[in-house]
Amino acid sequence: MSHNKIVNINIVAKTRAKKTGVIKIDDKNYIVAVKEEPHDGKANDAIISALAKYFHITKSQVSIKIGKTGKNKMVIINK
Secondary structure (H helix, E strand, C coil), X not given: CCCCCEEEEEEEEECCCCCCEEEEEECCEEEEECCCCCCCCHHHHHHHHXXXXXXXXXXXXXXXXXXXXXXXXXXXXXX
């Protein structure tokens, strides 16, 4: 039986970027660049998608806990 591992990470969101990508600063801090604008949750959806792809997990395993409207966010990764 596998145990779920929940990890909190801090991200700085870069919206309106030329390309989407995740940059690891250290184990707890990342920069996530997305093309979308921070409007109607589009950038947050793109951030969740980018992190899911980066960690090879589903989007439902990624959630923004703090900072939905700011560029600094705390994200929960449920591996």
